[in-house]
Amino acid sequence: MSTLATGTPTADDVLAALDPEQREVAASPKGPMCVLAGAGTGKTRAITHRIAYGVHSGAYQPQRVLAVTFTARAAGEMRTRLRELGVGGVQARTFHAAALRQLHYFWPQAIGGAAPEVLPHKASVVAEAGSRLRLQLDRVGVRDLAAEVEWAKVSMLTPETYAAAARRAGRDPAGLDATAMARVLQTYEEVKAERGVIDFEDVLLITVGILTEREDIARTVRSQYRHFVVDEYQDVNAVQQRLLDLWVGERDDVCVVGDAAQTIYSFTGASPRHLLDFPRRYPEARLVKLVRNYRSTPQVVGLANLVVRGGSAGARGGAELVQLQAQGEPGPAPVLTAYPDEPAEAAGVAAAVKARIGQGVPPSQIAVLFRTNAQSEAFEAALADADVPYLVRGGDRFFSRREVRDAVLLLRGAARSDDGSKPMPDLARDVLTGAGWSERPPSSGGATRERWESLQALAALADDLAAASPEARLPELVRELEERSAAQHAPTVQGVTLASLHAAKGLEWDVVFLAGCSDGFIPISMAEGPEAVEEERRLLYVGLTRARRELRLSWAGARNAGGRATRRPSRFLDGAASVLGEGARSAPKAASRAGRGKQMSMAVPAKCRGCGTDLTSAAERKVGRCAECPPTYDEATFEALRAWRLAVAGAAKVPAYVVFTDATLTAIAERNPSSPAELATIGGVGARKLERYGPSVLAILGGADPQETAENLSATSDSA
Incomplete structure (x- = not known):
């Protein structure tokens, strides 16, 4: 019997909410495993459930599990998810944090004295x-x-x-x-x-040296940790790999998770070869691919697949590429906008951001992304002019901001005298008022608004804590803040995020504006050689897959207002012209080819809107989806159309395909047209069928009864 209702999940409960591929990861906690996990496919969910299943099934002792990732934020999120799954005691740390902990512990034994200060x-x-x-x-x-x-x-x-x-x-x-x-x-x-x-690299290097030279210390570490999980494995560098090898020793109980298409840190020594060569190093390893994207719309996923497949690995059909399959509801098509210059682009993006906020999108769910930090200033100024709150990711860390440090200090002092006479969120707001918080946000933007948003995030965190634990008081709030500070797990701040593409990795928003999509920025002009250029392509792919629902790209023809337009769209968008329009091409088609126009376009296979692969059959091209991708239509609507078609075919005493083929019916259900003009764009709906069946089909899509609609059509035909 499930114990979810009591808050203590069983091993079976842990597996219940996973898709088949995620379940394969989680249900096999022993032995080597390599997980190729595409963007938005739930990799953190899969590996935390793997650990939780291992603990709840008795395969793991939690204190003998070491989960390693690359940011303190990701490690904090992993610990939070494990707690929610009823698992405590697992060590989830960054490589540096895990190594530093071991270094401090073993330094007196291996070298003598206290470990030196880290620069x-x-x-x-x-x-x-x-x-x-x-x-x-x-x-x-x-x-x-x-x-x-x-x-x-x-x-x-x-x-x-x-x-x-x-x-x-x-x-x-x-x-x-x-x-x-x-x-x-x-x-x-x-x-x-x-x-x-x-320095920080010495932390890893010295730990490697100690574990290499002192077998007794290495045995102590290996007796402590028996099971290893490594997230973002495509970002591992040589010294991190060496440290992992020393931790694991002769055993093979290690699970690595990564995506070669998101390797964007080669300048720090990262290499995807460790990920791609893992099955060779561990021949018995189980290989699992997570391809179901739950984050983004089919439109966003389709564009991302087209962009990443355009690279050299895509041309080779490399096995390292995970072709995403969208699982979400359809959304608006991605849009590419050209501006005459950078000031116009910044103003245009700011206006569009303000419009989305006016439509009800929370500022925290909107991001403006760009290639270099230097591009941020123009967008900061434009958003300030538009009175839009924003925060710059990559600036001061949340818990390092002066207003946050002052507020936490005040809360810590007030916690000593919390007598419970006032609701905790109200008391927290009283304290935050002393740090500069007010009930209403300031009318001005910029730094003043950003300070208020930081304090407002603390107030909102008090609300969340009280909702989760009604008995919580200020001491519990302070403890929560201290834990978050240690893990750099900042609360949500209500402001539009400005971030470089590198800083955006691991994050996601409902609406993403990807600015500066021109050659010279993406790829950056300093990228020399095929490998460097392909990393720039992967960087754009990371940016595209940050968007959940809406994706708007832009580029500027000139740097300064009134300047001569010398730029062109990013070459990485050439393969996406079918989605973004001919304006996405970095160079116009040759005139000799343009003259063949329609005939040429028919010869080029269409792309699957789900995964971006070529559609080779007429049926696939008609529905716009390959056989591997799951349908995106509403099943009830499709069944209503089938019932209507069966009734119409029976009354006319013709085979069902004479009315509409299965492929045409599927295309109608997937595209869900709302007008005769939209219905006419679907292959298989010619002028005669549009005139004869169009009103009935649109009525079915509007919720009409299939049998009644078919009878009305038959009566109309008889009277005619």
């Missing part, structure tokens, strides 16, 4: 190293060299081995040759040693 930022040490080498570095140069230091270390390179590897990879940081950069690396390590600090 929060490399900039000051890199600048000092550059100064000692008499390099002229500005802020950008320091940032570039710091990134190169990180790449070298996660690639497990030393100052001695860096130069050869950098030349092979074609790296050219801040204009330095490989030999000069090797000297920077050596001096950086010297400065760090003098200061008695280590």
Whole structure:
């Protein structure tokens, strides 16, 4: 008997709400497994249910499970979901957090004394190293060299081995040759040693060193953790893979989850090869593909599939590509808008954002995404001018903002004297008023509005906590905030999100505006070589799949107002012209081909609106969907149309297909036309059938009784 009603799920309960592929992941908790999970396919749901099923079925002891991901936010979300599934005690951490915990614990035993302080930022040490080498570095140069230091270390390179590897990879940081950069690396390590600090990469490297050299410590770690889950495995770099190998040892109880089409961090040393080669390393591994996209509409999914299939991997038909199959309700078609210049684009996007808010879309469910952080300023100004609240992702972390820190401090003080005489949410608002919160939002935008939105998010969190736990008081609210702060699990802030495509990964919104879709931004002009360009394509794919319902793309012909239009749409949109229109092409069709017009377009196979694959049969092209993708029509409507067709065919004493073929009937149900003109666009509905059956079909789609409609049609035909 299910125990969901009591709040304690059984192993069977854990599997009940999963689709077949997710259930395959969850129901096999032992042994190696590789999950290729497309965007929006419920990978976090699958792996948390795998852990929960393992615990509830007795296959796992929760304290012996280590779930590793790449952001503190994702780790916090995983812990929250596991708690909701009745599982506590599982360690869900980032690679760095898990390694740092082990480093602090084993440092006295392996090295002696206390572990050194971790350097929060490399900039000051890199600048000092550059100064000692008499390099002229500005802020950008320091940032570039710091990134190169990180790449070298996660690639497990030393100052001695860096130069050869950098030349092979074609790296050219801040204009330095490989030999000069090797000297920077050596001096950086010297400065760090003098200061008695280590950096974040050292946390991983030193932990790897300890586990490699001290078999007794490695045995202790392996006895603690028996089962491993690694999320976002396509983002693993060389040192992280080495650390995972040392954790796992000779065992094979490891489940990895990732999507090669979302590999966008190669500049940090990440490589999808670890994901794609996993079945080769573990021949007994079970391979599961999650392809059912629950996040986005078929229109968004179709566009994303077209874009990602246009790349070199798509041309090869590479097995690493997961072709998404949309499961959601249909929505508006994606739109590409061209603007004369960047100021016009920013103003146009801001106006469209304001219109969506006016239609009832919460600001927190709208995002404006772009390739580079430098593009943010124009949209910030345009949204402020339109009086639209916004927040910039990638700026100050929520719990690092001054107003949030001050508010938490006030709440912590008030918690000591909470006597329960006032409802907790009301008391929290009284305290937040002292931090600058007010009942009504400020009329001005910009930073003032952003501060208010931060405090409002804390007030809303108090409401949510009280709703979930009516007995909760301020101490519980403070404890919740401290846990969220540690995990960087920020509450929802009511503002339109501005974010770069990299910062948007892992997030989703109802409405996404993807700006700057022109060559030079997407792909960025600095992307050199096929591999770098293909990563830019994947970055666009990540941006497209952030949208749940509505997706609007835009690009600007010129940088400045009144400037000459020299830009063109992104080359990545060429293959999506069938969806976005001819204006999406980065170059116009050749005149010689354009003259063949209609004949040519008939020769080109249509694309499935669900997964973007070529439609090879006439029946597939008619319905606009391949045989592999599930139907998107309302089953009751389709059955009503079939019943009507059967009655009409019986009265006329003709086969049912003479009225409409199955493919035509399916296309009608899927497209659900509301007018004769829309019905006429469907293949198989010619002028004669439109005149004869059109009113009846539209009546059925409007909810009329199939039998009665067929009888009325028969009576009309008899009288005629």
